[in-house]
Amino acid sequence: MAVDNTSFQKKTLDRINPLFTTTTQSCTPFASPISAVTTELQSSPLEKLRNGYLKFKENYMKDQTLVKTLAEGQQPPYMIIACCDSRVDPCTVLNLGPGEAFVLRNIGNMVPPYSSEKACSSAASAMEFAVLFLKVKHLVVIGHSQCGAVRALMGMEDDGSNAFSEFIEDWVLISKGASKKVKDMHRSSPFEEQCTSCEKEVINTSLLNCLSYPFVRQRMASGELTLHGGYYDFINNQFESWDVDLSCTSSLDKFQ
Amino acid sequence: MESVDNMQEKLEELSLEANVACPVDPFEKMRKAFEEFKAYFKKEKELFDALAQSQHPKWMIIACSDSRVDPALVLGLELGEAFILRNIASLIPPHSKQSGHKSGASAIEYAVEHLKVEHIMIVGHSRCGGIKALLEMKEDGSNRFSEYIEDWIQIAQPASEIAKAKVPHDSPFEELWTCCVKESVNLSLRNCMSYPFVKIPMEKGLLTLHGAYFDFVNGAFDVWKLKCKIDEHQSL
Numbered sequence: 001m002a003v004d005n006t007s008f009q010k011k012t013l014d015r016i017n018p019l020f021t022t023t024t025q026s027c028t029p030f031a032s033p034i035s036a037v038t039t040e041l042q043s044s045p046l047e048k049l050r051n052g053y054l055k056f057k058e059n060y061m062k063d064q065t066l067v068k069t070l071a072e073g074q075q076p077p078y079m080i081i082a083c084c085d086s087r088v089d090p091c092t093v094l095n096l097g098p099g100e101a102f103v104l105r106n107i108g109n110m111v112p113p114y115s116s117e118k119a120c121s122s123a124a125s126a127m128e129f130a131v132l133f134l135k136v137k138h139l140v141v142i143g144h145s146q147c148g149a150v151r152a153l154m155g156m157e158d159d160g161s162n163a164f165s166e167f168i169e170d171w172v173l174i175s176k177g178a179s180k181k182v183k184d185m186h187r188s189s190p191f192e193e194q195c196t197s198c199e200k201e202v203i204n205t206s207l208l209n210c211l212s213y214p215f216v217r218q219r220m221a222s223g224e225l226t227l228h229g230g231y232y233d234f235i236n237n238q239f240e241s242w243d244v245d246l247s248c249t250s251s252l253d254k255f256q
Numbered sequence: 257m258e259s260v261d262n263m264q265e266k267l268e269e270l271s272l273e274a275n276v277a278c279p280v281d282p283f284e285k286m287r288k289a290f291e292e293f294k295a296y297f298k299k300e301k302e303l304f305d306a307l308a309q310s311q312h313p314k315w316m317i318i319a320c321s322d323s324r325v326d327p328a329l330v331l332g333l334e335l336g337e338a339f340i341l342r343n344i345a346s347l348i349p350p351h352s353k354q355s356g357h358k359s360g361a362s363a364i365e366y367a368v369e370h371l372k373v374e375h376i377m378i379v380g381h382s383r384c385g386g387i388k389a390l391l392e393m394k395e396d397g398s399n400r401f402s403e404y405i406e407d408w409i410q411i412a413q414p415a416s417e418i419a420k421a422k423v424p425h426d427s428p429f430e431e432l433w434t435c436c437v438k439e440s441v442n443l444s445l446r447n448c449m450s451y452p453f454v455k456i457p458m459e460k461g462l463l464t465l466h467g468a469y470f471d472f473v474n475g476a477f478d479v480w481k482l483k484c485k486i487d488e489h490q491s492l
Contacts, residue, residue, distance in 0.1 A: 096289070
């Protein structure tokens with residue numbers, strides 16, 4: 001269905017008409033607002049995307065070596081699992097260019113645990129491809145502040161009495177262990193603080209669930225893959241990262 | 257020849273030692289990048305203060321996980337503009353009451369019902385490995401190579417059938433591949449419509465569905481809309 005601009009135009013005209021009727025000043029002060037409005041009216045929602053693409057294309061096509069290399073295949077060193085949230089695009093925040101990161105995004109940056117049951121899983125298939133076929137060196141799960149999915153998880157009543165969605169709650173329950181842990185450990189903290197703690201616990205839950213996949217463990221054990229957590233706090237403009245250490249202690253207790 | 261081989265070996269030994277002595281930190285690049293981003297964040301304080309409160313993206317974009325097709329990069333999107341779902345081959349399964357983790361359905365439900373996005377765009381791309389694997393799958397499963405990948409890309413099986421019927425048998429594989437990617441985008445768009453929370457705003461004109469194909473080999477980006485119109489009744 002075509003985008004209907006009529007109601008938008010009417011709202012905009014309603015906004016600018018009073019400016020003409022109530023002022024006795026010349027039209028000049030209104031020249032820029034009118035031209036801005038006219039530009040808004042003329043540009044379709046796709047126009048901005050088009051301009052964005054043309055700028056990208058101009059830069060991208062200049063580097064023909066990169067274009068030819070990427071046309072043949074991809075060898076990204078990173079796989080990133082991040083949230084769909086519009087404020088946390090990982091390539092933008094971490095300045096990653098084409099070919100650098102294979103990216104899975106879902107709500108709450110969640111990874112379901114390994115299951116041998118036949119399952120149609122976007123996370124499992126993406127990890128399998130990245131780890132076994134692209135042979136990425138680093139698997140990074142990135143969470144963030146003000147995560148709506150985590151907030152929904154933390155707000156769920158145990159008896160499901162305040163269920164509000166068809167799919168969202170089933171999805172976020174992947175990380176129910178994280179919310180239970182936070183509620184037990186931070187019983188007296190305000191809800192907002194609990195949500196922040198849960199955002200970080202969810203990242204750890206996702207990392208542990210990544211580890212439940214045999215192909216992830218195997219490549220970690222052989223030293224070919226490392227797992228990392230990342231937390232992007234856009235309130236305070238900070239980014240924390242941490243590694244997952246899967247190693248055995250070198251000393252051996254002897255039972256004697 | 258021997259001395260060249262010896263030299264090669266020596267070079268390899270030295271570089272190994274160098275790596276052990278000063279291991280390259282995989283996060284160094286990211287750390288530096290974030291420092292630059294922090295500076296940009298400070299500069300655009302008003303924008304980020306607003307984003308800290310809430311997000312109001314007008315777009316939901318569904319794109320492939322492929323490292324070459326990051327939609328924010330390719331479309332020059334600023335933070336806050338698009339809610340982005342990414343999986344192998346940008347697939348959306350049809351609405352189903354069967355249990356199972358529904359990453360696509362939950363993301364679309366959140367974007368449409370809670371964020372009230374006005375547009376959903378599904379972006380396919382050239383040289384998509386997921387679609388290639390789909391086209392090469394044998395019906396009897398005799399060339400199965402993965403535990404999860406084939407089960408996932410099977411979502412697009414109807415698109416593979418359409419593409420194989422459309423493209424002449426003697427055409428180069430690239431043509432079938434391109435056609436199948438575009439048909440897969442169309443299939444995912446139609447599957448989106450099978451969700452009541454998508455269908456209802458679409459019918460009211462509050463939500464538009466778009467398909468797109470990003471060709472990074474030739475530097476092209478095509479877009480199209482999903483139109484659903486019920487024609488006027490005609491008496492026979």
